[in-house]
């Protein structure tokens with residue numbers, strides 16, 4: 393589904409009921425989600441474990457949504473082909489995970505997926521300057537990676553602005569994702585700063601009405617319950 397507002401909403405499965413992952417995926421698709429965000433954690437790059445290729449492969453036949461896979465794993469390169477084979481349409485790798493983010497992005501593209509570069513709250517926007525020419529999107533972590541349900545870090549808004557300005561300076565109009573603590577209150581500020589993709593875990597799967605929650609992340613706050 394393409395949003396008429398131009399803002400993309402990517403519900404993050406991390407906050408869903410894993411025992412009903414297929415139904416949860418179908419529910420956010422029916423509720424107007426644009427992408428499904430899938431957080432892969434290794435217990436090493438981040439202090440938590442989530443799921444891997446098996447979950448993505450199992451969900452792939454259940455949804456037409458683009459699968460937006462956020463790899464919080466170090467190293468990522470040995471697993472890129474397996475994630476594309478499992479059904480990933482987009483793969484984000486962390487600049488901090490390395491060791492060669494430029495190569496990782498090249499590899500993702502060569503595998504036929506869209507390549508995203510992700511950065512943690514402590515990382516300067518300049519750290520990704522040398523890979524922006526080969527990235528298809530940028531993911532700005534607005535919490536420290538590893539867990540859902542954390543408080544949005546206001547300090548990351550200036551980073552979103554800076555990255556948008558860097559991209560504009562290069563003549564590139566790439567999607568900028570914000571990920572962590574994004575809800576109906578923080579989303580408008582992210583959009584104002586230049587973000588175009590709202591990743592929402594708790595704000596979507598923790599809501600009674602998924603459609604209203606997704607509309608709220610798009611900036612249509614009038615009808616949002618909860």
Ligand SMILES: O=C(CO)[C@@H](O)[C@H](O)COP(=O)(O)O
Nearest residue numbers: 537538540541572573593594
């Ligand atoms: O990558 C991550 C966490 O590491 C995020 O995708 C979270 O899953 C977002 O969850 P909420 O903050 O929206 O609950």
